[in-house]
Amino acid sequence: MTSVEDALTTADAYLAVDRTDRAAQILTAALAEHPDHADLLTELSRAQLRMGAPELAMYTAHSALRVAPGCTAAMRMYALALSGIDEHEAAAQVAYRAVVSEPNDYLTHYTYAIVLAAGWQYQTALLCVEEALRLQPASADVHFQRGLILQKLGRIGESDAAYAEALRLDPDHSAAMHNMALNGLKRGRWTTALSGFLGAARMDPKLGDLVRGNVGAALRMPLRWTTLAGVVVCFFAGTIVAGSREAQQVPYRLAGAASLLGLIVLLGWVFRAARIIPRRAWPAVLKRRPMLVLRILVSVASVAVAIPANLGVQTMTLQASAVVLLVLGLIITIIGWKEGS
Template identity: 30%
Template structure:
């Protein structure tokens, strides 16, 4: 006969609470269970999972180590240890633990998935493509009905630069589980890489609305906004360069009709950008996107860069330069400087992948 004070019951109740994202309550129950039986490997494994859910990867690793001390041949302990090390970005150790879990339970699909997940997460030279692909293949073979199997297959394919195969994996994961945020996020990223900002924004907005605290969807929405804004800078760059060429190529500088023509070009260019940006974003997403990104430093930098280009173009058109050759050097250097800034910031503006 078991009671509410039985450690086994506590562990069972704690797992149910974790399924409801009530990790703090689960942790309290597990602490009681471990206090009664410090050698309970199940309780330690559950505590590792609980700490992982709280983003306490050091605590998750400590609990997994205790579980393995109590039961070194328990594959679950090795899987929990691998997940904790993955959270700490200690990929080499996470890889060893994941492989050990597969050795102990080669028939269990999640161990193979974890091997693939570690490989995908490792962005260094230790990444092993054949190992990742074989692990994903085994995962699909053992659990073809699970969305996670198709999702990790998509992640591996994307890591191997096989976009079509990756998209197929993500779409199958979404077919099985329409609420799979990782698949939705990564599909949106693929859309953005293809220049389909409309579809990308819709996907990222759905991820942000169901955010589990990762902030990935919100970050990726700022990437969309930054890319849309950065496109506008080319209007002012074109006007700047045309104005400079006109000033340098003629002794008298550009005439009034040429200035009017360039001003019209500037207005038409901005109008074309506004029309393009509006078509890229569904009307229902425009205000949510603005609210999401208004505090983003990257978006502010992009906006300031575009504004600076526009003001410089207007200044050149409306105010004659003191020295046309000096003006050309200064403006060209300014354009190159902003271009270098944009290139340097490209990595930080890149959309985040979920694995």
């Protein structure tokens, strides 16, 4: 016969190393022998939340509360599960009951803050998370939640400070590093953001899909400018190729050479910064954001067309290529600004 204490201890150990499926198996087996044990039901609910099954976790936590109506841990799991299925008002009510029941437990305030933030009540959530922080200032997760709420409120500097404190307390807090990178991206610091996203992925491989999408978002920022620069370069390249009088060509040649140099420098900067992206990750990143492929192709092709144009080569093919790239670049620029791609 399995001891409840042994099952809880073993399951907690598996949860600590992110073996949620194994923890759930152990708790389920223990519940077969002790079907009405509130602690086992509460822990199973926590495991189910970790597994991304909030509806199942809701029923399990509700079962725990039927057995032990005053169990604040079960209230917290129930509130989080309700929040996970978008029952925000009910979740807030349950979380508030937990706070009233255990006002000196930082976890009740922390849970209440999470539930309120999920229901877009950020100002109230901030008050709750600061109370949790007062009760437990050494919790990296509480600092992270505070940073997340401040981020939603647009207080980016304070949000960064909260994430930095979470990372100081827990250097492996991948979510804090990831969200700091998001803050950097909002400020236009795409190289910093790129480094942060990749660092978060190294800490937690489960962030892979999310990181790949955000790496693409970081690359989109400078590539928007390379696309626009490519349009300018192609305009001057087409004008130079179509021109006939040398005296009229001098200003265009100077402007064309300057814009070409600018595009080359810009592309060099982007590709140099992008070298930190692992080669095996590139296909997935580009698959998530196919517009990036078009931006890169148009920018590189613009350089290929502009170099011979600025060197005096005048052919119909070169002129047609410049016009096609100019039009394509304009289309990509307009679609990109409208759709954020």
